[in-house]
Structure formats: structure tokens, C-alpha cells
Amino acid sequence: MSRTTIVPPGIKKRDAIATRASILSAARDRFLRESYASVGLRDIAGDAGVDVALISRYFGGKEGLFRDVLLHGKEGGLFRQPLSATEIPAYLAQLVVDDADENRQHRMEMFIVMLRSASSPQAGEIIRDLVHHDILGPLAEILGDENAELRANMLLAVLMGIGVLRTIMKIDALDGSPRQRAECEYRFRCLFEAALTC
Amino acid sequence: MSRTTIVPPGIKKRDAIATRASILSAARDRFLRESYASVGLRDIAGDAGVDVALISRYFGGKEGLFRDVLLHGKEGGLFRQPLSATEIPAYLAQLVVDDADENRQHRMEMFIVMLRSASSPQAGEIIRDLVHHDILGPLAEILGDENAELRANMLLAVLMGIGVLRTIMKIDALDGSPRQRAECEYRFRCLFEAALTC
DNA sequence: CCATTAAGTCAACAGGTGTTGATTTAGTTC
DNA sequence: GAACTAAATCAACACCTGTTGACTTAATGG
The missing domain is CATH 1.10.10.60 (Homeodomain-like)
Known part of the structure; x- marks a missing residue:
């Protein structure tokens, strides 16, 4: 609270x-x-x-x-701090799983706010602008090769999917033991990597 | 229309x-x-x-x-027809990309309806029930091994992520040429495979 | 201590929400 | 063709929506 x-x-x-x-x-x-x-x-x-x-x-x-x-x-943004392309999967997996770190949790919360209200006409426009400029933009810049935009999209899709699954659909595979939580983080990282490399 | x-x-x-x-x-x-x-x-x-x-x-x-x-x-459900675990990635990728097939499009539309309204308290409950019984359930049954549930969750996360990206955030990598469309389908299939195997 | 200004309160607005009861209309059956 | 029944209409309901203007109160400056 x-x-x-x-x-x-x-x-x-x-x-x-x-x-x-x-x-x-x-x-x-x-x-x-x-x-x-x-x-x-x-x-x-x-x-x-x-x-x-x-x-x-x-x-x-x-x-x-x-x-x-x-x-x-959006202070700090999702991808503001210096981050190389190879670090991104691990970073995002941690972002999604770790609800102890207050700073991380805060970033994720803003993401959920966007996800929740994107279907309301008035809020939708605001959100889409923000997603483009403050998430997809920086992300594509970090990736930085010819397919940067497309790969940024894939990455964002996975991030949003996990976010929706956990917070909106309330299907949370993370409610288990620390062991299960660690396994989830591994799987998420794996998925983020796939979004980048495939 | x-x-x-x-x-x-x-x-x-x-x-x-x-x-x-x-x-x-x-x-x-x-x-x-x-x-x-x-x-x-x-x-x-x-x-x-x-x-x-x-x-x-x-x-x-x-x-x-x-x-x-x-x-x-939900006639037919997302996963009702006989489908083996190995076919799922290709099936889902096709489901997401193909907007010519009316039947496929219809299934995807129902999915979008759920995604859109899941954050409204009253609609949310209805939706979560349906997701559990008609999507996650059948999906886990098809997968059918020890990690079935977790892998079904991962699969659903990717599916929802792509759905949100395309329809709600209106970031559509599919607006391009047929060639680009084919590449997207390949990448999506690849991502679904990763969700299953990693 | 009084005047000025900003902060907070109150009540009402015009319009929209989902829902319900009474009423009228059209189609069917004897 | 009259009686009956189901379908559609109308008007109103009680409530909630975001927003605005006039008012009261508290703090600050002279």
C-alpha cells in the first residue's frame, strides 16, 4: 500500500x-x-x-x-539505463519475476496500467503514443540492427503476454515456492531470448 | 462488417x-x-x-x-479439434496471421474480445473462467506431460502478447507485403516453439 | 489585526448508465 | 374475423458520470 x-x-x-x-x-x-x-x-x-x-x-x-x-x-523508463542487447532477456525476466525490488516493481506497474486501459478509446491514444516513444523506440535503438524494429515488437509481445497472464488474467505461475519462481524466471529469460534470436 | x-x-x-x-x-x-x-x-x-x-x-x-x-x-473452442502437441506452434502462428480464413478469424476475434475486457471487474470474472476451462484446460491436456500446465501458460502468454500487440496496441508488423507477412508467421511459430520447449 | 490570496468545500449541473413496467402492435390460431 | 399471444415500443426510473461555479475557510503578507 x-x-x-x-x-x-x-x-x-x-x-x-x-x-x-x-x-x-x-x-x-x-x-x-x-x-x-x-x-x-x-x-x-x-x-x-x-x-x-x-x-x-x-x-x-x-x-x-x-x-x-x-x-x-515513467521516470527512468523501461529501458533508459545503459543496457546492451545481450543483457535484455535476463533484465526483462528479472523485471517480471522480482516483486521485492521496489524500483523494478514500479516500472512493471506502469506497464500494467497501460495494459489495463489500452482498450478505452480515450486512454488508448495516450498509451499507444507512450509505448511507441518510450518503449519501442529505446528498445529498437538498443537492438540497433536492420531487424531492430521487428525484434523489438517480438520482445514487447512476450513482455505484454506475461504481464497480461499474470496480472490481468490472474494466472500466476509465480505463486509457488522460490524454486518454482526460479524456474519461471529461467523460462521467461529463455522466451525473451527466443524473441530476439529467432 | x-x-x-x-x-x-x-x-x-x-x-x-x-x-x-x-x-x-x-x-x-x-x-x-x-x-x-x-x-x-x-x-x-x-x-x-x-x-x-x-x-x-x-x-x-x-x-x-x-x-x-x-x-x-466459443463454438469449436481454440483447441477443440484433434491437434498434437507438435502441431500447436504452426497452428497458432497461422491462427494469428491468417485473416483470410473466416473460421480462424472468428476464433481469434473471440480471443480479442476477452483480452479487451478482462480489466473490467464484471467481465473479468466471466473471462477468467472461460480462459481456464476452455483454453488452458484443453491446451494442457494436449501437452499432457508433467510440466503441461506451466507450458500451457507460457504458450498462452505468447498468444496473448501477440494479440495485444496487434489489436490493442495497434502495432502491427503484418501490415506489410506478403513476404513480410510470411516472415512474421515464421517468427511467431518459432516463438511458440520456444514457449513449449524451453 | 486586517486584507489578500490560495486551498478546500459544497451543491448542482447536464448528460449518460442499465433496467423495468405499462402499452401498443403484429402475427397466429381457433 | 375475433381472441389470444408474443414481439416490439415508449417513457420513465434511480443512479452514476465528469465537470463547473459560487462559496467558505485557512494561511500569509503588510
């Missing part, structure tokens, strides 16, 4: 940037679990312990809020 | 099963393009050239309609 999703601890002080952050955090948590269309602004406001009107006031509306959740969450 | 999505051709006769089918068809087309939560019953009724009230009357409500769209579409 995040910092500010519960109603503020003591006396609520008047702090614009704090409530803004509180709304952003509550929205992130909601969009992480449901689709854009099925989340209401009143739900988010309730979680954040804030009046609904503030959302439209601070973010210009639901669409603006969603965009800010995504933009605020 | 489907048969009955446009307003009926001539004089509309009073035919319960025909209008029922018309609603079902219009709903399928809508759910194929948007998520459960963002599709309104009045949209569907409009497409079908039918009064909104008939939907709740015939299907018991939005949820019932959605369930019927899925159940009606």
Missing part, C-alpha cells in the same frame, strides 16, 4: 502539492487494478481523502489525470 | 431469434473494438436497429449479453 491512499494521518494541512501527490497516488493504485473506463473519479477522490472537484481542478479532468499518472510513472 | 449491424434491409419482421442474433452480432462487433465498460447498451441497440429495452429483456442485462457473446463465440 502506498503512502497517501488512506485518509491523512492527523489534521489535514492545506498543502496543494501534497494533495496533488495524494490524488496521483490513489489514481495509480486504482488504474493498476481496473480499466480507465471502470474507475470513477469519486473512487479516486475517496481513496485520497479529497473532494472530487479537486481532481478536475488540479489535473484538468480525468484524461489529464491519467496522462499524469503515466508520465509521472 | 457483419450481416446485421446495419439497420435491417427492408420491412422488419417480428422475429425474436433474428433480433436476438442481430443484437448478439452488434455486441460482438462493439466488444471487439472497445472494452466492456466503455461500450453502452444504447450503442449496441443502435447498431442492431433495435430498442435498448430488448437487450435486458433477451439477455437479462449487460453482463448476460457479454457472457452470451463469449459462449456463442
Whole structure:
């Protein structure tokens, strides 16, 4: 659970940037679990312990809020840090499996938010832009040969597939022992490698 | 475009099963393009050239309609026909790429409908049940060894990933020449094989 | 201490949601 | 052709949606 999703601890002080952050955090948590269309602004406001009107006031509306959740969450990007093509499979497998590392988990969560809401017309456009510029772009650049684009697509397909399987379809092969978890990470890495080399 | 999505051709006769089918068809087309939560019953009724009230009357409500769209579409299932484990990769690759074969296309469409709406709480439950019983179950049975379940999961992950990439994220590597299309099919088959063997 | 400004609250809006009951219409059967 | 039945229509329902304007309250500057 995040910092500010519960109603503020003591006396609520008047702090614009704090409530803004509180709304952003509550929205992130909601969009992480449901689709854009099925989340209401009143739900988010309730979680954040804030009046609904503030959302439209601070973010210009639901669409603006969603965009800010995504933009605020993309710090670091999925592929920003220096990463060679050969390291990618292992990196992605770890990203998918490891839910201890907070930083990794955060990156994966933003990915899930995108996956969840991509079918809502309004959110879809925002998401597709982001996927192109901030995921496929950097990824293709790392790969960097003639088939870079196509291979980036394959890689992303596998990543999305695993993400959907685990988080949306709730079919989680990772719910088992650490041993099973390790085997999964191996298989995932293997699959990512196949996406690159085949 | 489907048969009955446009307003009926001539004089509309009073035919319960025909209008029922018309609603079902219009709903399928809508759910194929948007998520459960963002599709309104009045949209569907409009497409079908039918009064909104008939939907709740015939299907018991939005949820019932959605369930019927899925159940009606699962004729044949994704894996019903006799299929050996070794044939699966080629079969799935063909399923994904070939949009000429109407039967194949139909199966894939049902898959997309599920992918699109899985994040809406009400539709999600229906979908997850169906995925378990009608996709993962038969698939694991075909694979049939000790790691069947895990390998079925991997296979499904790849299938969903490609589906999301193409239809929801609208990143379609298949928009090119027949040559490029053939290469894609090869790569997909390769990826499905990796999901099974690794 | 008062005035000013920003932050938060409240109520209402206009429009949309799924759903239901009463009513009318068309087709069938005697 | 009249009676009956099933199909389709209409209007309204209670509720929820995002958004806006006017208002109240708290903090800050002079």
C-alpha cells in the first residue's frame, strides 16, 4: 500500500502539492487494478481523502489525470539505463519475476496500467503514443540492427503476454515456492531470448 | 462488417431469434473494438436497429449479453479439434496471421474480445473462467506431460502478447507485403516453439 | 489585526448508465 | 374475423458520470 491512499494521518494541512501527490497516488493504485473506463473519479477522490472537484481542478479532468499518472510513472523508463542487447532477456525476466525490488516493481506497474486501459478509446491514444516513444523506440535503438524494429515488437509481445497472464488474467505461475519462481524466471529469460534470436 | 449491424434491409419482421442474433452480432462487433465498460447498451441497440429495452429483456442485462457473446463465440473452442502437441506452434502462428480464413478469424476475434475486457471487474470474472476451462484446460491436456500446465501458460502468454500487440496496441508488423507477412508467421511459430520447449 | 490570496468545500449541473413496467402492435390460431 | 399471444415500443426510473461555479475557510503578507 502506498503512502497517501488512506485518509491523512492527523489534521489535514492545506498543502496543494501534497494533495496533488495524494490524488496521483490513489489514481495509480486504482488504474493498476481496473480499466480507465471502470474507475470513477469519486473512487479516486475517496481513496485520497479529497473532494472530487479537486481532481478536475488540479489535473484538468480525468484524461489529464491519467496522462499524469503515466508520465509521472515513467521516470527512468523501461529501458533508459545503459543496457546492451545481450543483457535484455535476463533484465526483462528479472523485471517480471522480482516483486521485492521496489524500483523494478514500479516500472512493471506502469506497464500494467497501460495494459489495463489500452482498450478505452480515450486512454488508448495516450498509451499507444507512450509505448511507441518510450518503449519501442529505446528498445529498437538498443537492438540497433536492420531487424531492430521487428525484434523489438517480438520482445514487447512476450513482455505484454506475461504481464497480461499474470496480472490481468490472474494466472500466476509465480505463486509457488522460490524454486518454482526460479524456474519461471529461467523460462521467461529463455522466451525473451527466443524473441530476439529467432 | 457483419450481416446485421446495419439497420435491417427492408420491412422488419417480428422475429425474436433474428433480433436476438442481430443484437448478439452488434455486441460482438462493439466488444471487439472497445472494452466492456466503455461500450453502452444504447450503442449496441443502435447498431442492431433495435430498442435498448430488448437487450435486458433477451439477455437479462449487460453482463448476460457479454457472457452470451463469449459462449456463442466459443463454438469449436481454440483447441477443440484433434491437434498434437507438435502441431500447436504452426497452428497458432497461422491462427494469428491468417485473416483470410473466416473460421480462424472468428476464433481469434473471440480471443480479442476477452483480452479487451478482462480489466473490467464484471467481465473479468466471466473471462477468467472461460480462459481456464476452455483454453488452458484443453491446451494442457494436449501437452499432457508433467510440466503441461506451466507450458500451457507460457504458450498462452505468447498468444496473448501477440494479440495485444496487434489489436490493442495497434502495432502491427503484418501490415506489410506478403513476404513480410510470411516472415512474421515464421517468427511467431518459432516463438511458440520456444514457449513449449524451453 | 486586517486584507489578500490560495486551498478546500459544497451543491448542482447536464448528460449518460442499465433496467423495468405499462402499452401498443403484429402475427397466429381457433 | 375475433381472441389470444408474443414481439416490439415508449417513457420513465434511480443512479452514476465528469465537470463547473459560487462559496467558505485557512494561511500569509503588510
